[in-house]
Amino acid sequence: MASQHAEWDEAAVRDLHQELVDLYGPVGASDAHGADSDAEPGEGVRQLLTTILSQNVADANTARASEALFSTYTDFEAIESAPLDELAETIRVAGLAETKATRIQRALAAIREETGGAYSLAFLDAMATDEAKAWLTDIKGIGPKTASVVLNFHFGKPTMAVDTHVERVSKRFGLVPVSASNARAHDVLDDLVPDELIYPLHVLLIEHGRTYCSARSPDCTNPVCERYCECEGC
Structure with a gap:
């Protein structure tokens, strides 16, 4: 079983983002119009x-x-x-x-x-x-x-949309407390994730949740899960 981060900070989040980019490729800029x-x-x-x-x-x-x-x-x-x-x-x-x-x-x-x-x-x-x-x-x-x-x-404002994939992966990685409500998960990630990574990390966490870190029968044979995840599949 992989070890979760005892404490997440900006540097650790940037490391996670880079490892997800290494696995899936970079995410393009949001199409946000601004107004x-x-x-x-x-x-x-x-x-x-x-x-x-x-x-x-x-x-x-x-x-x-x-x-x-x-x-x-x-x-x-x-x-x-x-x-x-x-x-x-x-x-x-x-x-x-x-x-x-x-x-x-x-x-x-x-x-x-x-x-x-x-x-x-x-x-x-x-x-x-x-x-x-x-x-x-x-x-x-x-x-x-x-x-x-x-x-x-x-609008391009720095607020993370926490769907089921983002919430599941974030809790398995220890970014968000397992007991946190969805509303609390939004607050935690908004505070933790650097503004410029809000959109790309949102996309990458969804991709990871769909590809490997699924709700049932997760496939943890990938370097991101091996480093960060503590789900039953690890």
Whole structure:
């Protein structure tokens, strides 16, 4: 069994990142735009809605639900004002349709009220990361992962989106306490990982979780697991 780091610091995280790069290759820069004003108007809102659709569902169904949503309704106002049962039926393939339809309309209402009528998240770009994350997670149904996806992928803010792969691998490597909640895992990784490594390490940890460090029957015959992991497969 490999020995976990007794204590992780910035240098150790950089070492882990490099070893993952050695195993999988470097990760390209994020496609983050920096603000709605630098991209298509409302692109951040579109990403938020797509991320809500992606909660607890496979990527293929997220794509199908997103296509149905944005082809059925002409704009965000039409989505917000649509009958709830009609909206839920439109996104049915994403699962939890009524819940997600409610979350989508609640998010759109919050954005419209914050901006005085515009469906744009550009105002988040001027906020500090913690403030922007707090604004998003104050909307019922938007948790730290959904907020982090939008803030990191769209705005380039340094906040780690902790999905099941990132959480599993981080706990096995000792980056995050095994007992930590998902919300706590977000906080720990945001504090620990250097800002410029947030996005590439997110991608690499997902790749490692899919390739080797799976939830069941992990394959630990790789140099990264041999050095860092303490799962049952090691």
